[in-house]
Amino acid sequence: MGNAFDGIVDRFLLSSSEFERRLRAVRAEQWCWPTPCTEWNVRQLVNHVTRGNLNYVALVHGGSAADFLRLRDADALGSDPVAAYADSVRQCAEAFSRPGALLELLDYPLGRVTGEQALAVRTTDNTVHAWDLARAVDGDETLDSDLVTWVNASLTDIYADLSETPTAPDTTHRFFAAPDTSALARAASAQTQLLHRMGRSPAAAT
Numbered sequence: 001m002g003n004a005f006d007g008i009v010d011r012f013l014l015s016s017s018e019f020e021r022r023l024r025a026v027r028a029e030q031w032c033w034p035t036p037c038t039e040w041n042v043r044q045l046v047n048h049v050t051r052g053n054l055n056y057v058a059l060v061h062g063g064s065a066a067d068f069l070r071l072r073d074a075d076a077l078g079s080d081p082v083a084a085y086a087d088s089v090r091q092c093a094e095a096f097s098r099p100g101a102l103l104e105l106l107d108y109p110l111g112r113v114t115g116e117q118a119l120a121v122r123t124t125d126n127t128v129h130a131w132d133l134a135r136a137v138d139g140d141e142t143l144d145s146d147l148v149t150w151v152n153a154s155l156t157d158i159y160a161d162l163s164e165t166p167t168a169p170d171t172t173h174r175f176f177a178a179p180d181t182s183a184l185a186r187a188a189s190a191q192t193q194l195l196h197r198m199g200r201s202p203a204a205a206t
Helices: 008-023 042-060 065-070 081-097 115-136 145-158 190-197
Strands: none
Touching: 008 042, 008 081, 008 115, 008 145, 042 065, 042 081, 042 115, 081 115, 115 145, 115 190, 145 190
C-alpha cells in the first residue's frame, strides 16, 4: 500500500485552488458576512487560511511552535486579499518542494511532525475551509471528489500522534471544530461524511 502522503504538494495545490475559486467570487459586501466557523467572518476566515500558509512556510524554515501561535491571527491580507492568498500558496508550495523538506521534523504546535504530515494537515484544513467559504458567500459547495476521497481515507494518517485532532470528541478543540455526533443518513455522500467528521453540519447531503 502506498504512502498516504504521496503527491502531497500536488494535493495541497488542489485544495488551495478549491479555496481560491471561492475566494475570487467574494463580493465587496460579503467580507463581513458570517461563516460556519462562528468566530470568524469571511475576511477573518480568509486571513486564517492565508496566515496559516505563511506559518507553515516559517516552520519549514526552522520556525517554532511558539511563533506559529503568536502569529496565528496576525493580518496577512493587507489591501488585496486575493493576491495575498495566492502568494501564500506559492510560498508554501515552494517551501515544501525544497529537497528534503517533506522529511524534516517540524516544530508544529500539536507535536513534532514530518513536513509531509504537516502539509497533509494544511491540505485538509484548506479543503474544509473551501466549503466554509462557499457556504458563507452562497457559492459552489461541491468540493473536488478526489480530494474528498483522499481526506476521508487518510484521516488517521493525517492526524496521527497529534495532541488534538478534529475527529476525536475528547480533545480540547482549540484548533479544530468538534466532530458532529448526530446520526448521518446511510446514503450520505463522501463529502457530507467528511464535513460531518470535521464538525460541519450541511443542511442537506451534497
